Structures are given as structure tokens and as C-alpha cells.
Ligand code: FAD
């Protein structure tokens with residue numbers, strides 16, 4: 439039986455792995471469905487992690503985290519976890535093919551990009567519609583692209599795209615932006631970024647080759663306008679990845695908010711003994727790498743205390 443199962447290999451999961459193994463837990467496995475690193479690996483840059491002066495891509499930034507954890511004995515398994523259930527005083531981790539037993543579990547499954555629900559989105563997803571400028575921006579080098587959204591992700595990624603593309607048109611449904619003022623200021627200073635607000639995206643157009651345009655209108659007008667672009671980057675927020683906590687009867691293993699976040703106390707304890715949550719999945723998460731890492735460390739310390747006193 440594992441001492442600690444960590445689900446998710448983003449900043450929260452990796453930090454939990456570092457602190458549990460370095461703190462003496464023997465059998466610690468981190469289950470990650472893809473490559474470790476988490477959401478930030480899809481970002482073109484990170485410049486707000488304390489102590490790291492260079493501006494690095496999210497991918498480069500996360501590389502040393504894995505190496506550091508594995509040095510202290512963290513094991514990683516590339517598995518998609520389907521569900522976690524509780525039996526007596528231990529947990530069962532259900533993956534697509536196997537099950538694993540663990541004395542304690544740290545859930546660090548983070549979030550995923552939301553869909554906008556605009557007509558044509560499902561049809562052209564991956565064929566001109568992207569949620570990752572770092573991954574797909576290069577395909578539109580020298581071309582005109584559009585960005586939907588007004589949060590930090592949309593504006594940061596518009597800035598990234600403006601270095602590659604001829605023109606970037608940002609469409610946002612309000613005149614006010616959620617993005618940090620400093621980021622917005624940078625984007626507004628770019629000659630090849632145009633802002634269209636407040637506008638609603640009506641439809642994504644395309645053919646067999648993929649996207650070839652979008653239809654939008656200003657909020658106070660009914661007149662539809664067309665923008666000819668082959669690439670649309672959608673950044674309209676994230677949903678938390680809480681599916682693994684859903685039980686067969688549809689209830690959740692632990693207490694959740696209406697928005698689907700895990701309720702934890704300041705020590706990352708859920709209401710179920712031995713079950714902890716860390717990072718973007720938890721209530722009131724600041725959704726920052728530094729905070730996710732802090733949560734991971736706190737959850738690990740709580741898991742170590744739980745193993746010592748209850749198992
Ligand atoms: P995540 O990073 O989401 O990691 C969760 C991991 O769990 C993922 O690797 C996922 O594959 C895995 N997983 C999920 N479900 C399962 C499952 N069922 N089985 C197995 N594995 C699973 N923050 C900053 O501080 N600075 C920035 O500059 C910054 N830029 C950002 C740019 C972008 C484009 C985005 C999207 C976010 C940015 N953020 C930034 C926010 C930051 O990335 C997140 O707050 C942080 O990554 C959260 O870490 P986490 O470990 O909680 O979750």
C-alpha cells in the first residue's frame with residue numbers, strides 16, 4: 439500500500455512530492471495523465487515566480503521541478519486517474535486499467551481551459567481554434583489571428599502572438615478587463631494588437647481546411663461584422679478538474695463548493711481524514727504557480743502528520 443498518492447503533476451503535485459519524500463514518506467507515487475508540469479507548461483512566459491529573475495517559458499520553468507523531486511524518491515506514473523474512493527481507513531485509486539491502494543491522497547488535478555460555447559467551436563477545435571499560443575502560435579507566423587477573452591491568459595497570450603503574427607485582434611465582451619493593468623498596458627502599447635470591445639462572438643466560420651473567419655457584433659448593435667482569420671485563440675477561463683472525486687452514486691467524496699472546488703482548511707485538509715487538496719482545485723485558489731507550490735508543501739506536511747498520528 440502507498441503511503442501517499444498524489445494525483446496531478448503540476449506545481450502543487452510536484453511540490454507535494456518533494457515535501458512528502460524529503461519528509462520521510464517511503465512509498466509516494468504521483469499519478470499524472472500527461473507529462474508532469476501542469477498548465478503553466480502551455481504558457482509562453484512566467485516572470486512572477488519569486489527568486490527566478492529570468493523570464494522563462496512555462497515548459498523550461500517546470501523542467502527542474504521534476505528532476506528535484508525524483509532525486510528524493512518520488513515515483514511518477516503516467517496514468518489517467520478515473521476515481522478515488524474510500525474503503526475502511528484507506529483510499530483506492532482507480533485508473534483506466536488498474537487500482538492502487540493508498541493510506542493518504544493529495545488531490546492536485548488543477549484546471550482545464552473552458553469552451554466558449556460559440557457556434558463552430560466544437561467543429562473547428564484543433565483546426566484553427568486553439569487554447570495554447572505557445573503550442574500553436576507558430577502555425578500563424580506572419581498571419582492575422584484573433585484572441586477571445588479579457589483575462590490574464592488572453593492578454594498575455596495576445597502579447598506572445600503579437601511577436602509572431604502580423605496582427606492580433608482581441609475580442610472581449612466588456613470594456614473592463616480582468617487582466618492585470620500592467621499586462622493590459624503592455625498590450626495596448628503594441629502597434630499590431632487591436633482591441634474590439636464590447637463585442638460578442640457569434641460564429642466561427644470555416645471549411646474543410648479549418649477556420650477562415652469569425653462573425654461578431656458590438657454589444658449595442660445588431661449589425662454583424664466579419665473578420666477574416668485562420669486562427670482563433672480562445673482564453674475564456676478554466677474549470678477545475680474534480681471528476682476523480684465523483685463517486686458512483688454521483689456524490690463527491692468530500693465537501694465541494696457550488697463551483698466544484700474542493701473545500702479545505704488552511705492545512706489543506708478536506709473533511710475526509712487522510713484526503714488533502716492543493717493548488718487550483720481548492721477553494722479560493724489564487725491560481726498562481728507560487729500559491730499552488732505553497733499549497734502542495736502544506737498538504738504534504740499535513741499528510742506526513744496524518745501518517746504519523748493515524749496510521
Ligand atoms: P495544474 O497546473 O493544472 O496541474 C494539474 C495536473 O494534474 C496537470 O498536469 C493534469 O494533467 C493533471 N491531471 C488532471 N486530472 C488528472 C487525472 N484525472 N489523472 C491524472 N492526472 C491528472 N501562474 C503564475 O503564477 N504566473 C504565470 O505567469 C501564469 N501564467 C499562466 C498562463 C497560462 C496560459 C495559464 C493557463 C495559467 C497561468 N498561471 C500562471 C496559472 C498557473 O499555471 C496555475 O495556477 C498552476 O499551474 C496551478 O497548479 P496546479 O498544480 O494546481 O494545477
Ligand code: NAP
Nearest residue numbers: 554587588589590591592611612616673674675676724725
Ligand atoms: P479569467 O480570469 O476567468 O478570464 C476569462 C475571460 O474570458 C474574462 O475576461 C471573461 O469575460 C471571458 N469570458 C468568459 N466566458 C466567455 C465566453 N463564453 N465568451 C466570451 N468571453 C468569455 O481566466 P484566465 O484569463 O484564464 O485566468 C485564470 C486564472 O489564472 C486567473 O485567476 C488569472 O489571474 C490566472 N492567471 C494568472 C497569470 C499571471 O499571473 N501572470 C497569467 C494567466 C492566468 P468577463 O471578464 O466579462 O467575465
